[in-house]
Structure formats: structure tokens, C-alpha cells
Amino acid sequence: MEPLAHRVRPTKLEEFVGQEEVLGKDKILYRTIKADRLTSVILWGPTGCGKTSIAKVISNTTKYKFIQLNAVTAGVADIKAAVEEAKNMLLNPSGKCILFIDEIHRFNKLQQDALLPYVENGTIILIGATTENPYFSVNKALISRSMVVKLKPLNYQDILKILKNALINKEGLGNYKIEIDDETLEAISKLSGGDVRTALNTLELAVLTTQMDANGAIKITKEIAADCMGKKKTMFDKSGDSHYDNISAFIKSMRGSDPDATIFYLARAIEGGEDPVFLARRIVIVASEDVGLANPNALVVATSAMQAVASVGMPEARIILAEAALYVAISKKSNCSYLAIDKALKDVSSQDTGEIPMHIRNAPASGMSQFGYGVGYKYPHDYPNHVVEQQYLPDKMLGTKYFIKDETVDI
16 A cells, blocks of 8 residues: 555645645645746755655646656666656647656756756746755756745645545545544644654554554553654755755854754754864854954853763763853853954955064074164063064055954954
């Protein structure tokens, strides 16, 4: 028997639940499908958000021939075979064909290039599905010939509606006498992490592994559902696009002095299996770039934490990471060091900055003084407060300001 998620998949647009931002009646994808003006599409979104279902609905709505490939196992030969099938008027009288490629980001450049001429001349309408950012994983030529549609994880209300439909759908679980309350269905919906496939698989497993009572009913409790679901599905993938999103949010929360958001994104990263030393390095960077001279001790705390994390390891390292991240988050902020070095680097790499003044040059040999090396240098410690006025910048850079002390720096 096919899995429940496959059996209850929608067959037309009106049956599709969720993704209102792109499939609502006034939205571009809906209008394009209904008007039969479909062009190639890249569907970008997390697992279980409905990418394959949208492709099947498009096929059913347009009545075009539908060919499905998975980029994990398919190659150039499979692409060419699909194209020949699309061109064959006996096999495809409409003359139009949708080629759905799941996980298109797994195609290499050669395989993606093999699609180009057929997408361009209209032999196939490409629908690519990817969990990765297509602007990084799909070549620019295909992107320029396609509509990129960003899909979101389904919210729990949408998943709840899909679960309820599955319980009454004769193709789904409608032939079973199932007793399950809304609270349990809501728990499955929320624990699925936006992945409707996970939710449906959990419900089906609970039904198939629970004994009927004397009345032929299958009673699904919250405990049974939790056992079938296991641990809450995380929306964090340390090897995918969400890795960059989560790390960006973690860094920006520390920079923005929000300790609660900082801990939240740190927890997501830890739960997703992120390397704790990698996280510690991010804290060190923020301590230097964003806290800086407003609280120089933040860098000491962060580097000590990085060393401790490397020495101790998980799970105890989570406490060290939390302490360092929170310290950085609640510290006063100053990026004057960051701005100063970047401005100076830009100057030295892009213009003639002149020569180092002779009086502050190194004079390791006594004979060099006759050429002016070190001549006239004033030793600051010989003067009151250990400070003396003299020229340090080259002549061409006199008056240039790199360090702009802000109000948080009180050193």
C-alpha cells in the first residue's frame, strides 16, 4: 500500500491546503496555472511543504503529460529519454510536457545544462523542487528562464486540517474507525515542524500499530502519537540553507542586544547538530566586531569559552556557549575598531599613502642614522603623562581619521 501522504495528496488547486501566499486565488502561480500560461518553475522550500503536490496539481489542472525524475538517481540519459517521450506525438498528443525534477539542486552543471535547450524552446515545462537556495544551487541560465517560488513550512493549522481530511478520506484512513481528539491531532501538527509528510506518517503509524478495542475502534492517545512521532522534528539543517539563516539570526541577535533571541537561535543550532566550536568562533567574532572597545573583556570571555568548548565538548559545552553568548549579547556595543581597520585597509589597497616618516622608522644599525632613520624620534615615556606630540602618519595621510571614538568607549 502506498503511504498515507501519497494517497491523500490533492489532485486539484481547490483541494490544496496552505501556501496561500503563492496559491491563493489572486496570486501569480494560481492565475498562471488557471490561465494555462505556465512557464518553468523552481519550487524552493523545506521538506514536506507541498512541492511535489503542487507539481502534481499543476499536471492535473493543465492535463499535460507528467514525467517525474529524481536528481539523486537520474542523469543526462534520463533527461534525453524524457525529452524524446515529450516529442513523441503518439505518447504525448498534447505536445506539451511537464518534467518534474525532485531535488534539482543535486544535478551537476552538466546535467542542468542538458535541460537548457529544451526549456528554452518549450519542449518541456520544467518544475524543479529544491530544499536548497536555488540562487546558489541551480545555474543562472535555468534560473533566468524560470519562475522561482519560495514556499514556507506549513503552519500547524494547515497540517491539522490535512490530518482531519485524511481521517475521513476513503483513500486515506476513512475506512478505519478511529477515535482521536483534537488535542492529540494538534500535538501531532505542532511536533511535525511544518512537515506535513511527517505528520501524516505519524498518524498512519499510530493507526496501524494500535490494537482495535472490542468495538472495532482504534483509539489514538496523545502518548501513542508522541511515541510514533518521536522527538520533535527540527526545522534546522546544518548542511542546508537554514544553517546560514540560523547562524545569521544568532549573530544579529547578539549584535542587537537581545539575550532571549540569542539563546533561542543558539538552542536551534545545538539541537540541529551544529559544531559547538563553530558556534564559539561566531561568538568570538561578534565580541570583537560588535562589542569591541565598549567592553574589551567580551573578547576575553569569548576566546576563553572557545577554548573551553573545544576541551570539554558536548553536552556541557552548551552551558559555556550560553554564558559567552549572553555576555556578548548584554554588553554595550561599539564597532569603531571594525570601521577603523576597514577604512585603513581600503586606503592602503587603493591609493598612494606615502612613505613612513623617517623619525619613526627602525634603525637597527648605527650607520643608518646618517640617512635619517630614527633621527628626531621623541620617546613618549620621557614626557609628562607618557605622551608627546609628533608626526606618525605619512605626509600624504596627515589629518586622516580612522578611529572615531563613540559614546560607549570609555577607555
